[in-house]
Amino acid sequence: MRQHHVALSLLATAVLAACGGSGTPGPTVTDSMARGTLLASPPIQVPIPQANGEALPKLEPAAFAAKLEAGSPGITQVTGTPKCALSVYYMKYATVGGANEPATATAAMYVPSGSDPACAGPRPVLLYAHGTTVEKAFNMANVSGYAEATLVAAMYAAQGFIVVAPNYAGYDVSSLSYHPYLNAEQQANDMVDAMRAARKAFPVIGAQDSGKLLIAGYSQGGHVAVATQKAMQSTYSSEFKVTATAGMSGPYAISTMGDAIFAGSPNLGGTAFLPMITTGWQKSYGGLYNTPGDIYEDKYATGIESLIPGQYTLSDLYTSGKLPQTATFAKDSLPGPTSAQFAAFFGDGNLIKTSFRNAYLADLQANKCGANPLDPLNCTPAHPFRKAALKNDLRNFVPSNPVMLCGGNADPTVFWVNTQLTQAFFQGKGFPAAALPVLDVDSAVTGATDPFAAAKVGFATSKAKVIAAAQAAGQNPATAVASAYHGTLVPPFCNAAARGFFQQVLAQSN
Numbered sequence: 001m002r003q004h005h006v007a008l009s010l011l012a013t014a015v016l017a018a019c020g021g022s023g024t025p026g027p028t029v030t031d032s033m034a035r036g037t038l039l040a041s042p043p044i045q046v047p048i049p050q051a052n053g054e055a056l057p058k059l060e061p062a063a064f065a066a067k068l069e070a071g072s073p074g075i076t077q078v079t080g081t082p083k084c085a086l087s088v089y090y091m092k093y094a095t096v097g098g099a100n101e102p103a104t105a106t107a108a109m110y111v112p113s114g115s116d117p118a119c120a121g122p123r124p125v126l127l128y129a130h131g132t133t134v135e136k137a138f139n140m141a142n143v144s145g146y147a148e149a150t151l152v153a154a155m156y157a158a159q160g161f162i163v164v165a166p167n168y169a170g171y172d173v174s175s176l177s178y179h180p181y182l183n184a185e186q187q188a189n190d191m192v193d194a195m196r197a198a199r200k201a202f203p204v205i206g207a208q209d210s211g212k213l214l215i216a217g218y219s220q221g222g223h224v225a226v227a228t229q230k231a232m233q234s235t236y237s238s239e240f241k242v243t244a245t246a247g248m249s250g251p252y253a254i255s256t257m258g259d260a261i262f263a264g265s266p267n268l269g270g271t272a273f274l275p276m277i278t279t280g281w282q283k284s285y286g287g288l289y290n291t292p293g294d295i296y297e298d299k300y301a302t303g304i305e306s307l308i309p310g311q312y313t314l315s316d317l318y319t320s321g322k323l324p325q326t327a328t329f330a331k332d333s334l335p336g337p338t339s340a341q342f343a344a345f346f347g348d349g350n351l352i353k354t355s356f357r358n359a360y361l362a363d364l365q366a367n368k369c370g371a372n373p374l375d376p377l378n379c380t381p382a383h384p385f386r387k388a389a390l391k392n393d394l395r396n397f398v399p400s401n402p403v404m405l406c407g408g409n410a411d412p413t414v415f416w417v418n419t420q421l422t423q424a425f426f427q428g429k430g431f432p433a434a435a436l437p438v439l440d441v442d443s444a445v446t447g448a449t450d451p452f453a454a455a456k457v458g459f460a461t462s463k464a465k466v467i468a469a470a471q472a473a474g475q476n477p478a479t480a481v482a483s484a485y486h487g488t489l490v491p492p493f494c495n496a497a498a499r500g501f502f503q504q505v506l507a508q509s510n
Contacts, residue, residue, distance in 0.1 A: 026040075027040040027041050027042055027043075027044075028040070028041050032094065033094045033102040033104075034094060035094055035095055035096060035189070035192075035193045035196070036093065036094065036095075036192070036193040036195075036196025036197055036200075037093060037094040037197065038091060038092075038093055038197040038200040038201055039091075039092040039093055039094060039104065039197075040091070040092055041200065041201065041204060042201065042204040042205060043089040043090055043091035043109065043201050043204075043205060044089060044090045044091070045057055045087060045088070045089055045205070046088040046089065046090050046108075046141050046142075048086070048088060048143060048144065049144050050063075050067070051067070051070065057087065058085050058086065058087045058113070059085060059086040059087075060085050060114075061081070061082040061083060061084060061085060061114065061158065062082075064082040064085075064086055064153075064154065064158055065081055065082050067144075068082075068150070068154055071150070075154070075492070076154075077458075078458055078492045078493065078496050079151070079154040079155050079158070079159075079492070079496070080155075080158075080159055082154065082158035082159070083112075083114065083116040083118050083119055083158060083159055083160060084112035084113060084114045084116060084118065084119035084157065084158050084159065084160055085112065085113045085114045085119070086110060086111075086112065086143075086153055086157050086158055087110070087111045087112075087113065087205075088108060088109070088110055088111075088141055088143055088153075089108070089109040089110075089111065089141070089201070089205050090106065090107075090108060090109075090139075090141040091106065091107055091109065091197055091198070091201055092104055092105070092106050092173070093105060093106070093107065093193055093194055093196070093197035094193065094197075095169055095189060095190050095193035095194070096169075096186065096189055096190075096193075097169055097170075097176045097178075097180060097186065097283070097284075098178075098180030098183045098186045098280060098281075098283050098284025098285075099283065099284055099285075101176075102175075103169045103174060103175050103176040104169075104173075104174055104175040104176075105166060105167060105168060105169040105170075105171070105172075105174045105176070105190060105193070105194070106139065106141075106166075106167045106171075106172045106173060106174065107140070107141075107164060107165055107166040107167060107194045107197070107198065108139070108140035108141035108143075108149065108163075108164075108165045108167070109162070109163065109164050109165070109198055109201065109205070109207070110143075110152070110153050110156070110157035110162070110163040110165070111157070111162055111205060111206065111207045112157050112158065112159075112160050112161065112162065113206075116160075118159060118160035119160050121208060121210075122208040122209060122210035122211070123160055123161060123162045123207070123208060123209070123210055124160075124161055124162070124210050124212035124213075124214055124243070124502070124506055125161070125162045125163075125164060125195075125198075125209050125210070125212065125213050125214065126156050126161045126162070126163045126164070126214045126215075126216060126502070127164050127191055127194070127195050127213065127214070127215045127216075127228065128140075128152055128156070128163055128164065128165045128215075128216050128217060128221070129165075129166070129187070129191060129215075129216070129217030129218075129220070129221030129222075129224035129225045129228070130148050130149075130152075130165060130166075130167075130168075130217070130218070130220070130221050131148060131217075131218045131219030131220050131221050131487075131491075132181075132219055132220040132269075132272075132273065132276070133146075133171075133309065134272055134276075134308045134309055134310070134312065134313065134314050134317065135309060135310075135311075135312070135313060136170070136171055136172070136309040136310050136311065137171075137172065137311075138167060138171050138172065138309070139167055139171070139172045140152070140165040140166075140167055148218070148491070149165070151491060151492060151495060152165060152495070155492075155495045155496065155499055156495075156499060159499065161214070161499075161502075162202075162207050162209065164194055164195055164198040166190055166191055166194040168187065168190055169186070169190050170309060171309060177306075178279055178280060178283045178305070178306075179276065179279075179280055179309055180280045180283065180284050181220070181273075181276040181277055181279070181280035182220065182223055182251065182254060182276075182277055182280065182281075182392055183280055183281065183284050183392060184223070184224075184227035184230075184391075184392045184394060185227070185231070186284065187223075187224045187227055187228070188224070188227040188228045188230065188231035188232075189231070191215075191224060191228040191231075192228065192231060192232065192236055192239075192240070195213075195240070196239075211241075212243045212506055212509070213240060213241065213242050213243055214242075214243055214244050214245070214246075214502050215228050215229055215232075215242060215244075215245040215246070216245070216246040216247075216248065216495075216498050216502075217246075217247065217248065217250065218248040218249055218250075218491055218494065218495070219248070219249050219250065219413070219414055219486065219487075220250070220251075221248075221250070222247040222248045222249050222250020222251075222252070222407075222414075223247070223250040223251050223252055223254070223392075223394065224250075225245055225246065225247050225248075225250065226245065226247045226250060226252055226394050226403070226422075227392075227394060228245075229242055229245040229399055229401075229403065230394065230396075230397045230399075233397075233399070233400045233401075234397065242400075242401050243401060243502075243505060243506065243509060244401055244402045244403070244404070244501065244502055244505040244506075245399065245401065245402075245403045245404070246403070246404040246405075246406065246494075246498035246501060246502065247403065247404070247405050247406075247422075248405075248406045248407060248490075248491070248494040248495065248498060249406070249407040249408070249411060249413075249414045249419075249486060249490055249491075249494065250407075250414065250418060250419075251414050251418050252393070252394040252395065252418050252419070252421075252422040253370075253376070253393060253394070253395060253417065253418045253421040253422055254389050254392050254393050254394075254418075255369055255370070255376075255377070255386065255389040255390045255392075255393040256369070256370050256376070256393070256417065256418075256421060257414075257415055257417070257418060258385070258386065258389045259364055259369065259370075259386070260415065260417075261328075262357055262360045262361060262364065263335070263338065263361065263364065264335050264336060264337050264338040264342060265337070265338045265339075265342050265415075266328040266329065266342055266345035267412060267413050267414070267415065268326075268412040268413045268482060268483075268486070269314075269413050269486075270328050270345070271323050271324050271325065271326065271327070271328055271351045272308060272314060272317060272323060274328070274351065274352065275296070275304050275305075275307065275308055275323070275351075276308050276309075278295060278385070279304070279305045279308075281385070281388040281392075282305075284388075285384075285388055285391075287384045288384045288385055288388065289384075292304050292305060294353075294356065295352060295353060295356045296351060296352065296353065297349075297350060297351060297352075297353055299349075300322070300323065300324075300351055307322060307323075323351065324347075324349045324350060324351050326344045326345050326347065327344075327345065327346065327347035327348065327349050327350040327351065328345045328346070328350060328351055328352055329345060329346050329350050329351075329352055329354070329357055330346065330347075330348075330350045330354050331346045331347045331348060331350070332354075333346060333350075333354045333357055335361075341412075359383060360383050360385060360386065362383075363381055363382050363383035363386055364381075364383075364386070366382070367379055367380055367381045367382060367383075367386075369381060369386075369390065370421075373421065373424050373425060373428060374425065374428045374429065376393070376395050376421070376425065377390055377393055377395060377396055394422065395421065395422060395425040398426060398429045398430065398431050399426065399431060399435075399436075401435075402435045402436070402501075402505050403426070403431075403435065403436055404436070404437045404438070404439070404497070404498055404501040405419045405422060405423060405436070405437075405438045405439070406419075406438070406439040406441065406490075406494035406497055406498060407419050407439075407440065407441070407490060407494065408440060408441050408442040408459070408485060408486075408489070408490045409440045409442050409443065410442055410481075410485060411485055411486050411490065412482045412485060412486065413485070413486035413487075414486060416440070419438060419440075423436060423438050437451075437501060439452045439455060439494070439497050441455050441456055441459040441490055441493045441494060441497070442456075442459060442460075442463070442490075443456060444456065445457065451500075452497055454496070455493040455494070455496055455497045456493075458492070458493050458496075459489060459490070459493045462489055462492075462493075463481060463489055466480050466481055466484050466489065467480065467481060
């Protein structure tokens, strides 16, 4: 925890110095709100805090390896031993909100350097979309304070990729008062604008772009990554040529997942995700509700629109009673849970009003979607939430470059069916299976030629450790695995597989 606060303090100091607050010349600042404008040049180089209290402008490979192993023993067996030194930069850029209103956002850039051939000369660029976070202060430039930032820096930048990682509009010091969560068009525009700004920044920070552009993201970021792939090939094709994309554990088939949740199969974490979705879609499109009390029980409705992202961690939101931990629906709301594993999501102190759920289910009964897997969005829901979900379902295009999909079949947060349905749609529309590798990390190795054997074995080993630790502590192993599955167990192995996929595509494209 102390390291997290030290990192934030150092970042604030760097921002102050770059703005001239230390008496040194600051960057050139523009007030242009044209999309993709780099609002301050050069970007800020962020000091990287060490355990001994030092802050280094560049983290050398050996020091990075030691830092990784100290935080998570054995992790370099998954990420690989760092080859490159790491420099972190922080930039602010102009973009748009969910209603196409002008907005600012920030992003991190990780730049590799060093004598290893993988670290020098023109490098491939990875545009990375992060997963859901409820903390407004989240910042991918804080590589010591946030686990996802650390993992991405180790997995990609330390192995020779330049990384551009937007924080998204509505986070950090963004001017937008909300986050357009799972708004496919806005989030793709945000990614596009971050990449535009990064290209302006590269010459002044010594980053050499090879022209190979890769896109990846996990969870929410998996949806964002595939949405960005779609936007870059359809709307921005004259500006961007994507080499390959990796979507990891993303809710691509969000309309089908929404229907499953309301039909009696809620997801773990849904009591935080649903408010983020409804607020983001309401601010973007309008019409989801007149007041939050139309959706949420009275004890939660007041202030819920500004609650997430906000000042609280997910644990704080639950322990303070600002959100229920699992009770999405009332215990007497019908139909009940589709199976015993979903029983915990029906209970006292529930978040969603039964009247709202009933209206949703009535529309689901009258206007079903997804009947044809090759034309799943050919339906006309009347309920505003379902209409918005349909708008953000990504089964409405076919990629023009290789795409990898990765996840775990028992994911209780983003259901594996999202990957299965998206794979079936892409292939059913003629996208070749050879260009669409799909990895379930929670599956058995198929044989000596299984290209994903290492990821599967690594995941199984990590899962076994969680089970053993739970048993030793007298806890329920199934609960421990479910709690760790989406946020801890799957990400390292999907990212390792995604990097291998990217390296293979890059080797074939040279």
